[in-house]
Amino acid sequence: MEIVYNGNQDSRLYKAVIGETIDALMKEDEKVVWLDADLRGCSGTAGKEGDRYINCGIAEANMIGIAAGLSASGMKPYAHSFGPFASRRAYDQAFLAAGYAGNAVTIIGTDPGITAAFNGGTHMPFEDMALYRAMPEATVYDITDVPMLIDTLKKAKDMPGVKYIRVPRAGSFQIYADGSSFTPGKGVVLREGTDALIVASGIMVKEALEAAKALAQEGIECAVIDPITVKPLDVDLVREWAQKTGVVVTAENHNRIGGLTSAVEDALIGMPLKFGHVAVEDTWGEVGPLDYLRERFDLTCDHIARVVRELRA
Amino acid sequence: MTKEQVKKLQEFALEIRIGTVECIKSRGFGHVGGSLSVADLLAVLYGEVMNVDPSNPKKEDRDKLVCSKGHAGPAVYATLALKGYFPYEKLFTLNQPGTDLPSHCDRKKTPGIDMTTGSLGQGTSTAVGLALGDRLQGRDCRTFLIVGDGEAEEGQVWEAAMFTAAKKLTNLVWIIDWNKKQLDGYIKDVNDPGDYRAKFEAFGFDAVTVDGHDVEKLYEALTKKAEDKPIAIIMDSVKGKGVTAVEQTMANHSMKGGQEMFDGWLAELREFDGWLAELREKQAAMKA
Known part of the structure; x- marks a missing residue:
């Protein structure tokens, strides 16, 4: 895996990438269908014509149920809404009509966690990964960068079951080279190190790399792993590097309950380790600019570095 | 519809009732x-209306039931x-450990079941998706959706109804x-949705x-061709019909x-001639 992170913001917007990728998939495969809940303007699909773009209106539960029915009829549905509505609002539909009933549905929840920013606490899911992790056979992605998003959207098309993809709409930092290929359940070691392991997903991958860089200045060498999928988690890889380092810190834009932190803790049960986390401390979201929210919820490279130092002290 | 067809469907309905009671009796x-x-x-749908092939339950252009x-x-x-989707004896496995016939319909388990249902309201949206x-x-086929009147208390039902009409989904x-009743009593007493027909x-x-x-x-209602608008049939029924x-x-x-x-119920249902005679009498009276 080629890592191209250089600290510069990617000029591509996630939402534009979603629109372009879905449009290409539609042209390539006549079974692809896109469902939206009055948020086509937020998913990059606005203005794209065709009877396979279905606007369900503001009715997310109905949308996910329709997606399940479309799958049963042989179509390959993608359904989008903001994270809280793609998870909490339509969870029973995703759970039963899609998952339990054996229908293949790709659900895209945009603006996860603090990236909901100015939409505030009502739109700020810190629990979406927890919900989808609790769904048998579901695959849960916390998107790290544009190349991962493109590859994930393409591969999800022909994967069985429920795929939950949480992804911001706005800018990102490129971590992986364009054209990179990812495998669900196979994590990526972004950096090797012997003193601590940071397991980070989504927007926190960049923060983890910055923390590792800062800690290296102090002589603390951190390994950094992006799990790619929070479920299934690459348990073998996480355990291998936990064993090598003895100190593990998770970093996620999500409640510490039920998401990446819980998944890694589960994977490491019984190992003699020092374990810490950088995550939302079981509290509600709130409104504000992204930079403010990063500090408000301690989702920063500085905090990751602090937790690593404390565990090593 | 000929008299013979009517009689055949009435008999099929009776057989369905007997099968239903035998199925439930097996579990108690x-x-x-x-x-x-x-x-x-169900007798009319599977006896006359739906284009289905029990030997090929997944045939793509079949009519579907949710x-x-x-x-x-x-x-x-x-x-x-x-x-003929499966042997009649399978009915006696209802809700037994490892059964293919769970309490609520499951498309992964039972041949001929087109959609998993049970969490009320959800089948409306999945039926929309199928159609x-x-x-x-x-595909030139239709999906038939059966919704409980109590089930219509679920908001999702109306989201799906809105979508069906707005998108002119005439193949649904x-x-x-x-049937006027739900688990806790009469619908009018629990949470009355009002006039279903007017709503649709x-x-x-x-x-x-x-x-x-x-x-x-x-x-007649099920074979009516939908032109510009989708069809909704408010089926005036009796909960428990056929077993006094x-x-x-x-x-x-x-x-x-x-x-x-259960044997008492079956004895009543098996009084076929008497039951059918009553029906004929009612029909004759209506025609008169």
């Missing part, structure tokens, strides 16, 4: 009320068994099993109210009892 309890209320509907009131599973199972998928793939036929018409359906135990009327003891029991959503109780 089950959702009998709402199963018996849809027996005539029994959104998934607890009517025993009636659907009896229908499918009688149509939409068939339309997108150019809605049927409301208007307001959404943009071609809505009609039909006697849910008159196979001729059902056939069930009809007369207030709490008949799910009933439990000994073998003697």
Whole structure:
């Protein structure tokens, strides 16, 4: 895996990438269908014509149920809404009509966690990964960068079951080279190190790399792993590097309950380790600019570095 | 519809009722009320209306059934068994460990079940998805959706109804099993949705109210070609229809009892001639 992170913001917007990728998939495969809940303007699909773009209106539960029915009829549905509505609002539909009933549905929840920013606490899911992790056979992605998003959207098309993809709409930092290929359940070691392991997903991958860089200045060498999928988690890889380092810190834009932190803790049960986390401390979201929210919820490279130092002290 | 066809469907409905009771009897309890209320509907759908092939249950261009009131599973199972989707004896495995016939319909387990249902309201959206998928793939077939009247208290039902009408999904036929009762009592006492027909018409359906135990009327409504508007059939039915003891029991959503109780019900159903005679009498009176 080629890592191209250089600290510069990617000029591509996630939402534009979603629109372009879905449009290409539609042209390539006549079974692809896109469902939206009055948020086509937020998913990059606005203005794209065709009877396979279905606007369900503001009715997310109905949308996910329709997606399940479309799958049963042989179509390959993608359904989008903001994270809280793609998870909490339509969870029973995703759970039963899609998952339990054996229908293949790709659900895209945009603006996860603090990236909901100015939409505030009502739109700020810190629990979406927890919900989808609790769904048998579901695959849960916390998107790290544009190349991962493109590859994930393409591969999800022909994967069985429920795929939950949480992804911001706005800018990102490129971590992986364009054209990179990812495998669900196979994590990526972004950096090797012997003193601590940071397991980070989504927007926190960049923060983890910055923390590792800062800690290296102090002589603390951190390994950094992006799990790619929070479920299934690459348990073998996480355990291998936990064993090598003895100190593990998770970093996620999500409640510490039920998401990446819980998944890694589960994977490491019984190992003699020092374990810490950088995550939302079981509290509600709130409104504000992204930079403010990063500090408000301690989702920063500085905090990751602090937790690593404390565990090593 | 010829007299012979009517008689055949009435007999099929009776067989479905007997199969339903035998199915529930095998476990000693089950959702009998709402199963018996849809027996005539299922007889008409599977006896005359739907294009299905029991030897090829997954045929892509088949007509499809979504029994959104998934607890009517025993009636659907009896229908499918009688149509030859699986051996009749399988009915006696209802809710047994490892069974293919769970309380609520499951497309992964039971041949002929087109959609998993049970969490009320959800079948409405999945039926929309099936019909939409068939339309997108150019298939000439229809999806029939059975919704409980109590189930219509779920908001999702109306989201799906709105979508069906707004997108002119004329290959989806809605049927409301208007049997007036839900688990806790009469619908009017629990949370009255009001006039179903007016509601569907307001959404943009071609809505009609039909006697849910008159196979001729059902056939007529179910075979009507939808032009510009999707069709909604408000099926005026009796919860527990066909078994007096069930009809007369207030709490008949799910009933439990000994073998003697079920045998009594079956004895009444097996009085075929008498039952049919009563029906004919009623029909003659109506025509007069």
